[in-house]
Amino acid sequence: MRFQLDELDALALGEGELMELDQEQQRLGHADALIRLCQQSVAALYDGEEGTCNDQLGQIRHWLEEARDHDNALSEALDTVESARLQVEAAAEALRHYLDRLDLDPERLAQVEERLGQAYSLARKHRVRPEELAEHHQQLAREVDTLEHFDEHLEALAKAEEEAREHYMGQARKLSKARKTAATTLTRQIATQLKALGMKAARLETVVEDDSPGAEGLDLVEFRFSANPGQPLRPLAKVASGGELSRVSLAIQVICARNLTVPSLVFDEVDVGVGGGVAEIVGRLLRELGEHAQVLCITHQAQVASQGHQHWQVHKIQSKNTTRTRIQPLAPDARVEELARMLGGVEITDSTLAHAREMLEKGQEVA
Template sequence: MLRSLDIRDMLIIDRLELDFQSGLNVLTGETGAGKSILLDSLGFVLGWRGRADLVRAGAAQGEVTAVFDLPEGHPARAVLAEAGLPAADELLLRRVNTAEGRKTAWVNDRRTTGEVLRALSDTLVELHGQHDDRGLLNPRGHRELLDAFAGTAPLVAAVKAAWADLAAAQRKFEAEEAALDRVRAEEEFLRHAVAELDQLDPQPGEEAELDARRRAMQAAARIREDIARARNALGPQGAEGPMTDALRWLEGVADQAEGRLDAALAALNRALIELGEAEQGVSDCLDGLDHDPAELEAAEERLFAIRALARKHGVIPDELGTFAIELRDRLAALDSGEKTLGELRKAAAEARAGHRAACDALTAARTEAAARLDAAMAGELAPLKMERAVFATKVTPAEPGPEGADSVAFTVATNPGAPAGPLNRIASGGELSRFLLALKVCLTREATALTMIFDEIDRGVGGATADAVGRRLRRLSDDAQVLVVTHSPQVAARGAHHWRVEKRVEGGMTTSTVTPLSEAERVDEIARMLAGDSITEEARAAARALLQG
C-alpha cells in the first residue's frame, strides 16, 4: 500500500506531502489543476518512462519520495533480494531529477537503477486509464490474468515441470543422436582400422625388440665372412696343421736332443691348446651368427608394418594396442548406440506426451475459467449501461511451451452482430473505461499487495452509469488501496478519503496544492462538481444525497 508521497519542485508543485489510506482515495479538481502532475510524479519515482521536463522552473532539481508498506511475503521483497537491496516492513523510494536531466534513484537509502524501480513498480502499483498499455490492454498479459482468475497455478507449475522434463529428454536424445552420427560417419574407417590392428596384433615393446634383432642379423651378415676365414686360418688347414706337424717332428727327435727340446715341446703343446680354444671360440661365434635370411626379411616386414601403422594413426608404436582398444570401444558404442538412441527417443516421446497431457488439463481449466469470466463480465457490463456488448475470452491453440499450449485474448463486440476484436481497437473512450473497470472487478482477487490507480476511468459517462462505476471502484477498494482521479461527482462520493487538487497564483508564480477534505468540505467539492463555480443549496443537497447513497 502507498502510504505517503512527498513531491518537491516538480513542474508547478513547490512542496507537497500526501498521506494516503487504504480503501478508495479520490482526487478531484478542475481541469489543469495538477492532478496529472501527481501521477507523473508517482510514475517518476517508480521509474516509469514519461515526460522529461519535470523540474519546476528555477529549481536546481526535483525530488519525489514514496513510502510503501511492505508486509511479509510481498512480491517486492523478491525483487529487492535479487537486486541485493535491504528489505523491511517499510519500502522507501526516492528519485531526483536535476535541471540538466540527470536522474538518480535510491531504494531504502541504497543507490539503484531505473530498471530496479520499474521491477518494483510492477509489484506495487497498477495504473488503469483509457490509454492503459501496462495492464489489461496488453494482450501479452491476458493469459497470466486468466490464470490468476482461474487459480491454475498448480496446473501451470505442472506444465512447467513437464516442459523441463521434455527439454531435458530432448537434449539427451539430440546429444546421443549427434554422437552416433559422428561415429556413423567414421564407421568404415573404424571397422577397417580395427581389422588391420587385429590382424597385425602389435605388442608393447615389440618394435624395439624387432629393431634390435634386425640390426643384429644385419651386422652378422657383414662380419661372418671374416670370422669364417679366421676359423679356417686357425684350423687344420691353417695354423693348427703346421703346428701339429712341427710337434710330431720335434717329438720324433726329442730323445736324441738330450732334453734341449723339452721346453719347446711344452710351449708348443700349450700353444696348440690355446689355438684349439681360440678356434672353438671362433666356431661358436660363427655358429651364433648363422640365421635364415627369411627370418631377417620377416623381422623387417613386421617392423616396417608396425611403424607404418603407427605413423598412419599418429601414435607411437607402443601405443597401438591402446589405440586399438579405443577404436573397439567406439565401434561398440556404434553397435549399442541404436538401442540407446531408441530408448532415448522413447523417453522423449513419453515426456512430450506428459507435457501434452499437462497442457490439455491446463487448456480445459482455462476454457472453463474463460466461460466463467465471460459470464461475470456480462453481469458487470449491464449496470454500466453496456448490456448489448459482448465480452469474450478467446482461448486458442498456440505453440506448446513452458506455460501451456494456449493463446489467450480478451475481445469485445460492442453491438450484437458486430465483429469482435481487441479491447483498445473496438471500444470507444467511454466504453473502454467501463470495460477496463468491469474486467478489473472480475479479475481482482486478494489484491491487497497492489495499489490500483484509475486515471479518469469514468470519463465520458455520467448519471446512473457513473454511479455504477463508483460502486465498482468502492467494491475494489474493500480489500485493496485504490486511487482514483475523477471528474465524476458520483464516483467522488464513493470515496473513503477525498483530496482536492487546486492551482494557485501567488507572487506571479503558479503552484499546485492538494488538500484533504473534511466531510463538510467534501459536500462543497461534490456540489462544485455538480453545479460548477456557483454552488447552490440545491447542489449541496444533491451532494449530500450522493454521499449518503
C-alpha cells in the same frame, strides 16, 4: 581427452588424498625433530631421572595431604593437583604410543614426494588447483564416457525428451480444458457487469484458441470486444476506447476481487461517457473493490467521488514561468464543497450543498 584421462587414471588420486599426502610428507620429512622433541617431552613429564612434572606434582600432593589434616578446605586444591598428575601420566603415555608408530622411513618419504610431484605437475598441466585435481578427473571421465557412448546417450536423451513432451502435453490439455470452462463463466459474468455499467449493447467474449506449445501452455487467450450493435468482435486492445477499456477492466476486477492478488488498482476516468445512475453504479463497484485492495480513481463525476473512502483534490497552480500540480486531502466539510462544485459548477447554492451532503452521506453508507 582419452590421453589426458589415461594420465589421471594412472595417478588415480583419491578424494582428499592430496591433503593426506601433504601431512604425511610433513611428518616423514621432520621425523628426526619429532622424535627428539617427543622424547624430551616424555622425559620432562614422566621418565626423567629427576625433577619431572610427575615427581613435582607427587611432592606437592604429599605436602597438601599433610596440610589437609590441619584444614579440610585444602581438599579441592589437593584434588586438582591429583587430577593434573593423572593428566601428565596420560600425556606421557600418548607420546610413547606416538613414538612407537613414528619411524624414520626415507623410502616412504621418497614415494610420497614423488606422488605429490606427479599430482602438482598434472594440476599445472590441466590448469586446476591441486586440490581440484580429483574432481577434474571425475568430470573428464564423464565427458569421455559421453563421447565414447554418444549413441546410447543420444537415445537416452531422446527418450527423456519424449517423456517430457508427453507429460507437458497432458498437463497443457488439462489447463486448456480448465481455461475454456473458466472463459465461458467469465464471459457471462462480464456481460452482466457491462450492462450494469451502461454498456448494454457491448459484447465481450473470452476466446481460448490452440497455439504452439510454450511456457504458459498450448493456448492463445484473447478478449474480443464490440461496443455497438452490428460491429464484429475484435481484439479488445485494438478497438476499445480508453473509457471502454477502463469499464471492462473494472468489470473484470470486480468479478475477480475475491481472488485478487494485485495490491493497488488505478482507474483513470473510468466513468467517461456515463452519468446519473450508471455513474453511481461505477462508484459502488469501485468502493466494493476498495474492500479487497487499494483503489485510486481519477474522476469528474460527483456520484463516483462521493463513494470513495477518502477524497483528494487535484488542481494546477500556474505562475509566469512555472506550472505545478497540487494534491491535497479533503476533510468532510471540504468534500461537501468539492462535490457541490462538481455538481453545480462555479456558483454553489445552498441547495447544491444540501444535495452534495446528502450524496456524500448516502455514498458512505454503501457496504
